[in-house]
Amino acid sequence: MDNRGNRTGQADGLKMLHPFTGLPEPLLAELEAICTRRSYAHGQVIAEEMEHLTFVGFIAKGMLRMQKLQADGRLSIVGLMVEGDMFGRVFNGPLHFSIAATGEAEVYTFPRDAFETLTTEWPELERLVMLSILNELDAAREWMLILTNYRVTERLAGFLMLLCRRWGNVANLARIDDSRLSLTIPLSRADLAHFLATRPESLSRAFHALADDGLIVLRTPYDIEIQDLSALMDLAGSEDLFMPSHFMDLVSRLS
Amino acid sequence: MDNRGNRTGQADGLKMLHPFTGLPEPLLAELEAICTRRSYAHGQVIAEEMEHLTFVGFIAKGMLRMQKLQADGRLSIVGLMVEGDMFGRVFNGPLHFSIAATGEAEVYTFPRDAFETLTTEWPELERLVMLSILNELDAAREWMLILTNYRVTERLAGFLMLLCRRWGNVANLARIDDSRLSLTIPLSRADLAHFLATRPESLSRAFHALADDGLIVLRTPYDIEIQDLSALMDLAGSEDLFMPSHFMDLVSRLS
DNA sequence: CGCAGGCATTGACGCACGTCAAGGCATCCT
DNA sequence: AGGATGCCTTGACGTGCGTCAATGCCTGCG
Numbered sequence: 001m002d003n004r005g006n007r008t009g010q011a012d013g014l015k016m017l018h019p020f021t022g023l024p025e026p027l028l029a030e031l032e033a034i035c036t037r038r039s040y041a042h043g044q045v046i047a048e049e050m051e052h053l054t055f056v057g058f059i060a061k062g063m064l065r066m067q068k069l070q071a072d073g074r075l076s077i078v079g080l081m082v083e084g085d086m087f088g089r090v091f092n093g094p095l096h097f098s099i100a101a102t103g104e105a106e107v108y109t110f111p112r113d114a115f116e117t118l119t120t121e122w123p124e125l126e127r128l129v130m131l132s133i134l135n136e137l138d139a140a141r142e143w144m145l146i147l148t149n150y151r152v153t154e155r156l157a158g159f160l161m162l163l164c165r166r167w168g169n170v171a172n173l174a175r176i177d178d179s180r181l182s183l184t185i186p187l188s189r190a191d192l193a194h195f196l197a198t199r200p201e202s203l204s205r206a207f208h209a210l211a212d213d214g215l216i217v218l219r220t221p222y223d224i225e226i227q228d229l230s231a232l233m234d235l236a237g238s239e240d241l242f243m244p245s246h247f248m249d250l251v252s253r254l255s
Numbered sequence: 256m257d258n259r260g261n262r263t264g265q266a267d268g269l270k271m272l273h274p275f276t277g278l279p280e281p282l283l284a285e286l287e288a289i290c291t292r293r294s295y296a297h298g299q300v301i302a303e304e305m306e307h308l309t310f311v312g313f314i315a316k317g318m319l320r321m322q323k324l325q326a327d328g329r330l331s332i333v334g335l336m337v338e339g340d341m342f343g344r345v346f347n348g349p350l351h352f353s354i355a356a357t358g359e360a361e362v363y364t365f366p367r368d369a370f371e372t373l374t375t376e377w378p379e380l381e382r383l384v385m386l387s388i389l390n391e392l393d394a395a396r397e398w399m400l401i402l403t404n405y406r407v408t409e410r411l412a413g414f415l416m417l418l419c420r421r422w423g424n425v426a427n428l429a430r431i432d433d434s435r436l437s438l439t440i441p442l443s444r445a446d447l448a449h450f451l452a453t454r455p456e457s458l459s460r461a462f463h464a465l466a467d468d469g470l471i472v473l474r475t476p477y478d479i480e481i482q483d484l485s486a487l488m489d490l491a492g493s494e495d496l497f498m499p500s501h502f503m504d505l506v507s508r509l510s
Numbered sequence: 511c512g513c514a515g516g517c518a519t520t521g522a523c524g525c526a527c528g529t530c531a532a533g534g535c536a537t538c539c540t
Numbered sequence: 541a542g543g544a545t546g547c548c549t550t551g552a553c554g555t556g557c558g559t560c561a562a563t564g565c566c567t568g569c570g
Binding site for chain 1: 517518519520527528
């Protein structure tokens with residue numbers, strides 16, 4: 001991997017990253033000793049499909065996506081990962097998807113064999129890895145639920161709710177401006193279209209359909225304001241999914 | 256859970272179940288001591304959505320599905336689990352989906368707290384759990400890839416390939432009859448339609464479209480014969496996914 | 511300053527599929 | 541045996557969206 005990504009320093013701030021808080025000091029010291037911080041530019045590929053990755057990583061800043069180039073040339077995005085998420089493959093097999101940066105991203109990487117050794121020695125670390133994977137699994141299932149909606153507007157509404165629910169507190173993507181709920185879309189229309197199993201044109205129409213119906217306001221293509229949260233939840237069809245506290249905080253502050 | 260499922264005995268055969276082979280004898284003895292074997296009838300619910308499950312389970316026979324009843328009344332199936340798969344939720348939180356049997360099913364269950372204690376004491380068991388979750392994650396991602404195909408025929412082709420690839424060696428679902436590759440569809444059309452994010456009518460048309468084009472033969476609704484494997488793989492659009500050895504065996508025996 | 515490239519948007523058109531409705535064919539029960 | 545039930549299948553119709561094409565806007569570069 002030394003030919004990819006820019007080495008930007010050692011493990012500055014590793015212990016501040018959410019999953020690592022609370023680990024015992026000696027383990028943190030061992031982790032920091034084998035950790036490298038790297039940065040990637042927009043679109044840069046971190047790992048290729050079917051590669052036997054020699055490292056595992058945790059995202060420090062920005063967003064990565066898992067994707068696959070289909071035989072017919074279509075690009076499918078099967079996962080988005082944000083700050084604190086783990087990527088790579090522990091313990092078995094090659095990657096089935098490639099990993100690329102969406103926007104600027106910074107990651108902590110660990111050599112895979114050394115990380116696995118630590119994992120075997122420290123139950124706390126193995127538990128951390130397991131919780132990371134469970135978290136990914138939850139994300140994948142939420143995702144599939146969104147994909148099972150027939151109409152593009154419904155899938156888009158589902159994505160907007162996912163943004164609030166799962167990633168709202170990351171990089172301030174969901175926030176209250178002037179007592180309005182504002183969202184930053186962290187993807188281009190083309191990428192988001194791949195994510196929602198549709199095309200940019202249909203996605204654009206879906207955005208403007210929601211705007212015409214008064215559910216959202218498009219300030220810029222990447223900056224929207226939510227006008228009717230409950231209508232969006234109805235459209236998404238999964239308003240009863242688990243709502244984390246930071247999201248409930250946002251909602252309760254909407255007067 | 257004592258009011259659901261039929262207790263059919265203790266842990267007969269637990270050690271024969273794929274994920275448990277190779278565990279140390281003392282651990283197996285402890286597992287067997289807290290294990291109950293239960294059977295469920297078609298459609299029977301094993302756990303409700305949002306329930307705090309008090310047990311974890313492994314499938315001994317048959318197939319379970321994870322599903323969610325949407326606000327608009329639609330049922331979405333987000334996962335199918337087969338022999339050897341783990342279900343339930345280790346270490347954190349309530350279920351986000353309900354679990355039901357698809358056809359007859361038998362499972363081994365363990366009280367969750369006792370199982371987690373064993374997990375903490377035996378690294379081998381924690382590793383087993385982790386591999387189970389990684390396996391589920393792989394399945395979820397393959398699934399999403401299938402769902403991102405626009406046309407129902409493509410998604411169906413993807414499912415048939417998934418059946419070969421991931422579940423072919425389970426319950427003999429994929430096999431060679433008379434030098435023909437035969438598949439057993441382990442789901443009703445309605446269930447499969449929910450799984451493929453479509454409706455039974457469209458699914459029926461997709462089956463017959465594949466038959467009209469000579470890719471498959473419908474012997475019965477649940478028993479099909481594959482005539483043109485490579486065309487199906489092309490349609491599915493993911494022919495380069497990892498192919499396990501049992502599937503390659505099947506293919507190589509097609510002369 | 512003007513041109514080029516990338517991205518979002520809008521329009522037109524045709525098709526795949528969701529929807530409603532009816533019919534066929536099993537199994538099961540009385 | 542006859543009716544009922546449940547599932548698969550087929551038909552007809554309308555529409556959401558994939559597709560192709562053109563336009564507008566922004567950024568950056570010569």
